[in-house]
Amino acid sequence: MRCYIVYYFKIFLIVCAIHELTCGVISTATNEVYKKLLQLRSLPFEDCGSMFQVMYLKIDGCTTIPCTMKRGDLVDVRVLFDDNGSGVSFLKHEVRWVFNYVKTQAAISPDPCDGNQECIESTGDGKTYLAKVYVNTTLPVMRGRMLWEAKDANSNNLICFEVPVSITL
Structure with missing residues (x-):
């Protein structure tokens, strides 16, 4: 038994x-x-050295590459990324317009990590953030790139991507 x-x-x-x-x-x-x-x-983009995998990128008004952006507009940028369970809770964005190798700082309004605002939302799929980037009125009317970097509190580059853009009047 x-x-x-x-x-x-x-x-x-x-x-x-x-x-x-x-x-x-x-x-x-x-x-x-x-x-x-x-x-x-996702909108096609080029990864430029992200520590975490960017799974999805959406730029309002952009359905094809290059993204057409009108000077003076405020454009929503939504990113979903996988932080591999590391609990990322802070991101500082550095966004630049790149035209013929000349980099110009882009204004983000508001930067999601300033003050007491919630920087990152946790979702079942990873982490997501939404930021608005201002298309400067002084930008040249031409093709270039938007270079987006998101760094942690220690200035480690967690997310980095480039998107071809076309600036219009």
Whole structure:
């Protein structure tokens, strides 16, 4: 009788182990597929040395590359990124317009990490932030790039991406 109990207990443990392994694999595979779908829906961008994976980028009014931006506009930029569970709670943005290798500082209104404002929202998919960038009225009417860097409190570059832009009147 004791042999049968040990035998059934071993079978039970094997079934539990298989269940745990397959659920973990399925969960991981589902998460990876979801990240790939987000990236497919994202506005195309070039990563320039991000520590964390940028999964999704949306710039209001921009559906194709280069993004057409009108001088004097305030444009919403939404980014979803995976901080690998590190609990990022601070981001300082440095945004520049780059035209023919000349970099001009872009104004962010408001910078989400100034004062007591919530900098980053946690979502089930990662972390997200929304910022508004001002398209300076002094920018040249031409094609260039928007270079976006988000740094932590120690000035580590957590997120960095570039998007081709076309400035219009």
